[in-house]
Amino acid sequence: MANKDNIALLSKYQMRILYYKCKEGATHAEIAALLDRDVNTVQYHMTKIYTILEIKKPGRSKEEMESELKNEICPIIRKMFNTYDDVKIWAPVIKDSLQEEKENLDEDINEPVLEESRPPYKPPPSVEKILNSTENQPINPEIIEPPPPGIRRINWWLIIGCTVFGLLIIIFLKNYPSISVMIAKPTNTPIQPIHTQNVPPAQTEEPTRTPAVSPSPTSAPGKDGMVLIYIPSGEFKMGSSRTEDPQAFDEELPQHIVYLDAYWIDQTEVTNAQYALCVADSGACRKPANNYSVTRSSYYDNSQYANYPVIFVSWSQAAAYCTWAGRRLPTEAEWEKAARGPEGRIYPWGNTFDGTLANYCDINCQAGWKDSRFNDGYIDTSPVGEYLGGASLYGVLDMAGNVYEWVADWYGSYSQFPQFNPTGPASGLEHIIRGGSWGDDPTHIRSAIRSHINGDNWLDFVGFRCAR
Numbered sequence: 001m002a003n004k005d006n007i008a009l010l011s012k013y014q015m016r017i018l019y020y021k022c023k024e025g026a027t028h029a030e031i032a033a034l035l036d037r038d039v040n041t042v043q044y045h046m047t048k049i050y051t052i053l054e055i056k057k058p059g060r061s062k063e064e065m066e067s068e069l070k071n072e073i074c075p076i077i078r079k080m081f082n083t084y085d086d087v088k089i090w091a092p093v094i095k096d097s098l099q100e101e102k103e104n105l106d107e108d109i110n111e112p113v114l115e116e117s118r119p120p121y122k123p124p125p126s127v128e129k130i131l132n133s134t135e136n137q138p139i140n141p142e143i144i145e146p147p148p149p150g151i152r153r154i155n156w157w158l159i160i161g162c163t164v165f166g167l168l169i170i171i172f173l174k175n176y177p178s179i180s181v182m183i184a185k186p187t188n189t190p191i192q193p194i195h196t197q198n199v200p201p202a203q204t205e206e207p208t209r210t211p212a213v214s215p216s217p218t219s220a221p222g223k224d225g226m227v228l229i230y231i232p233s234g235e236f237k238m239g240s241s242r243t244e245d246p247q248a249f250d251e252e253l254p255q256h257i258v259y260l261d262a263y264w265i266d267q268t269e270v271t272n273a274q275y276a277l278c279v280a281d282s283g284a285c286r287k288p289a290n291n292y293s294v295t296r297s298s299y300y301d302n303s304q305y306a307n308y309p310v311i312f313v314s315w316s317q318a319a320a321y322c323t324w325a326g327r328r329l330p331t332e333a334e335w336e337k338a339a340r341g342p343e344g345r346i347y348p349w350g351n352t353f354d355g356t357l358a359n360y361c362d363i364n365c366q367a368g369w370k371d372s373r374f375n376d377g378y379i380d381t382s383p384v385g386e387y388l389g390g391a392s393l394y395g396v397l398d399m400a401g402n403v404y405e406w407v408a409d410w411y412g413s414y415s416q417f418p419q420f421n422p423t424g425p426a427s428g429l430e431h432i433i434r435g436g437s438w439g440d441d442p443t444h445i446r447s448a449i450r451s452h453i454n455g456d457n458w459l460d461f462v463g464f465r466c467a468r
Contacts (some may be wrong), residue, residue, distance in 0.1 A: 315455030
């Protein structure tokens, strides 16, 4: 039986969803349109509503939960609010500032899909049917008298012109990568400087296999002791195609070709110990906002977790650290290429999920969407470099799960055209985080997944790595 007293614990956003659900009988898609939100977010918060009201219990079907909501909770909601304006002044019970902040942040982060969210595909009208329509059939002109037969002559100029044109096409196709980049290169896009002092010895061929461990880097560790991995220049497929990955979200579309100059990227996420070096260096970095993690009362300044990823740092704190270390935050394109390789893998290690290769929401997880098939050994964050088998094609570690990672870009939609060293929008309201975390399901630790949050936020599941 539902706990009606817990209605007071619902957040403003959850109460708005419940109002449209009970008062107007709206579907999830209609609620998402009314609130100008993603359907997945509405479904996620409906699951939280079921949990808070104690409607969701083991062994209960979806029909049973909806019936209990309709018969026990909805009559109360209809009595509480006459119009949507009444919902706007709803004041939920505030338990503590940290919990309120987490509830508000939940509204901005894509959560796992709990039920069918995409509308059924509606094909366009049949082209064949239109062409076969008698109204559209052209009327052949009446030929009064056939023309006299002409004398066939060889048009040598036409033959020579076609030959030259064909040769130009062949030359164009052979040089397609460089030509396509030149065509697509925007005139107002800043080009990243080439760090000639860091260019490694010339390589005769690209890597062709997934390494069990990262290859020996040729870059000496920086002032923080971080090992850097070299990513060669060239094209790669950025974003998702639902043909290749049915799990793809709208924000990952369309898949497009991106060319990047060679660069270096940190082998792992920045650790507590490394971040502490910056804090100790005349205050070049500010301490993380909190010292704890989800399951540990002492985390950042505890030597037991020195090799764990630093958390509770904002975008500006991450950028300041990278500047102190002589590097910078990677662009979103740089991060994705390092994780997926040139062919656009779904996960860093390949196209098939393996729960033993990343720290994600497994059987130890406390969330309702936990995956009971695997045990990665951790409820919370794990040490960096723990899952060597989950390395990307280039040998970069921890690109799936553990903690989300800040990147340099403002959030914006993808372009369908080829791009050259893209750096994202010139400005925006939210920054991108990539890679998923210890609290996400397999769908949300795919290498193409994109999330966006306010850069001033500091969270227990967000860290970063640097590049140069």
